[in-house]
Amino acid sequence: MIGETGPSPVGLDVALVGRRGSFAIEAAFTAPARGVTALFGRSGSGKTSILRAIAGLTRLEGRVRVAGETWQDGALFLPTHRRPLGYVFQEASLFSHLSVDGNLIYGARRSPGGVDAAMRREVIDLLSLERLMPRAIGDLSGGERQRVAIGRAILSRPRLLLMDEPLSGLDHRAKDEILPFIEQLAAGLDLPILYVSHDLAEIERLADRIVVVAEGRVQASGPLNAALTDLGLGLVRDPRAAAVLPARVTGFSEEDGLAELDLGGQRVFVDGSGPEEIGLNRRLRIVASDVSLARAPLAASTILNILRVEILAIEPGGRADLAILLALDGAPDLTFMAKVTRRSAARLQLAPGDRLHAQIKSVSLATSPMPRLR
């Protein structure tokens, strides 16, 4: 496990081994009792196979425990209908003969203790489903269908929510519309969410932790930013490689629309949405290729965000590039990367332990405000 700092209650404990045809799977990982754990890997790496085995839809040998309950271990194997889980697929698999309301009622009927009116209202509000209730499934857009599918899954009061590329069938606009709902859900639901995706940008927005899968095996698992900035893991070689860091909004300027955030005791400015964000926690996304390094801060520069950092490590990136792992001064857990040419690194004689100024051309929020729906 990468970058673990302390124990958090385990919500999901998986150790599975077996084959699907000639494809071998060996997956052992844990996920905390709440929040989003992303299962990330290239197409064909085995993510769906692992998810289906956790759901009991296919049988692999080994252990699945959820919230302290054993779903399978040795001879014990609970069938899918006895595993209290919600499963959201790539394509929403709703009942087309029922309305939106009918589909939600179906979900609620699967809930062991039933669903009271308050919970039903909460889910309808959380996913903005009110307007869609009387509609037929065939009259919904792809994004709306997925919102209903998520609502139906949650109303069954699962102990674990499995989401298999729920956005992959949607265009960019629909994705942007639905992502904030999933962000809200993740913050509000008291259960582990296992979210399969091969899209790092989605994961950067949603996940707290990541399990990296390659060729049926777990390559690494741990907190999201520890994996994103793990120079040995290879995610840093992606041209869009970025770090995702927690920050808190401390101010908003009406004059120029910039929000001010506290990042590990240092100030960062980003495009803001309004004073209502003050006090909220936000994820900051820092793309490695947007970061340049200087021995002294530039006095006359258009760059707004300059952070004091220390070099932790230097690794070859591409032929002409180096990947430099940085930690914020005074906050060693807050790590991000800079991609610089070998030539400039040699000119500045960069070495681990150096204290420098990182100039960041563009810092963006990885989370977004809720869309205003008609």
Ligand SMILES: Nc1ncnc2c1ncn2[C@@H]1O[C@H](COP(=O)(O)OP(=O)(O)OP(=O)(O)O)[C@@H](O)[C@H]1O
């Ligand atoms: N029933 C099966 N019989 C034989 N091979 C299988 C079976 N199920 C899955 N596989 C193989 O296992 C591998 C992993 O497939 P899987 O769908 O789990 O990957 P994935 O990471 O979810 O891919 P994608 O992102 O494209 O959905 C693939 O090579 C697939 O062909």
